[in-house]
Amino acid sequence: MNDAKTAAPKMHWTSIDVMRPTQCAVGFLEVQLKMQELRGRAQKPDLLQKYLKGHPIPAVLGPDRRMYLTDHHHMGLALVKLAEEWDASDKPAAANPYRDCCFQVVKDMSDRHEMTMQQFFAKLEGQHLSHPFDGQGKRVTQIPRHLIDLVDDPYRSLAGLARKAGAYEKVPVPFTEFKWADFLRDKIDARLVCPEQMAQAIFQTVQLANGPSAAHLPGYHGGRPQTDLPTLEEIHARLTKRYGADDSAADLPQIGHYRTSDKRG
Numbered sequence: 001m002n003d004a005k006t007a008a009p010k011m012h013w014t015s016i017d018v019m020r021p022t023q024c025a026v027g028f029l030e031v032q033l034k035m036q037e038l039r040g041r042a043q044k045p046d047l048l049q050k051y052l053k054g055h056p057i058p059a060v061l062g063p064d065r066r067m068y069l070t071d072h073h074h075m076g077l078a079l080v081k082l083a084e085e086w087d088a089s090d091k092p093a094a095a096n097p098y099r100d101c102c103f104q105v106v107k108d109m110s111d112r113h114e115m116t117m118q119q120f121f122a123k124l125e126g127q128h129l130s131h132p133f134d135g136q137g138k139r140v141t142q143i144p145r146h147l148i149d150l151v152d153d154p155y156r157s158l159a160g161l162a163r164k165a166g167a168y169e170k171v172p173v174p175f176t177e178f179k180w181a182d183f184l185r186d187k188i189d190a191r192l193v194c195p196e197q198m199a200q201a202i203f204q205t206v207q208l209a210n211g212p213s214a215a216h217l218p219g220y221h222g223g224r225p226q227t228d229l230p231t232l233e234e235i236h237a238r239l240t241k242r243y244g245a246d247d248s249a250a251d252l253p254q255i256g257h258y259r260t261s262d263k264r265g
Helices: 028-041 046-054 071-087 119-126 154-164 176-184 195-209 232-240
Strands: 010-015 055-061 065-068 099-110
Touching: 010 065, 028 046, 028 071, 046 099, 065 099, 154 176, 176 195, 195 232
Parallel strands: 055 099
Antiparallel strands: 010 099, 055 065
């Protein structure tokens, strides 16, 4: 018997209440940036809905008929927080634009009624669809039930933003950003991994990512001349413009393609 139905992925526009995480941590800074982006889209009629339909959240439909996210946890949590923010305001609850979302069912396991949730999560991990590690990269025995219970991994924010600054390539390897986050934990001072110092942390990450110690990581494209790497000023400028707020957006221009007129030694 097949582990799952093999039909083409199906799109579902439904309540965010059906979302369930398959990991324990996210980068809170990236969630904040995503919230800012989605708020902006919600200012215009139908723009947010159009965006969400164009960027469906991939998920496994579980035995309990919940949507277990296999990616885009940052966007999922941003929607949850924005929906709660709206409900806590004096705005009409029925008009909450964040209460529904589009999901792409990449695997349907809703017919596996005999499967316990422990077996279900074991199956997901065996297929590289879950990441049971906390905000320090340590393995845990249980994944939170709700996205709102996810914890912060600052190095996940750093890894995600550094990729968009060109530190490494986006590749179809599960949990690539977490692999880079784990690599950076003992190399980048934790005091730098905060919004105020993030440009410096990204600059150091780009330097590390260009060296041989990172060669084993997915998306590595190091060994480039120092003159092709972005300066701290370039990185800071792009953070100021809030590049990298959208996990689904195109990356920043590749390193070396946004050179400035400064002299580099």
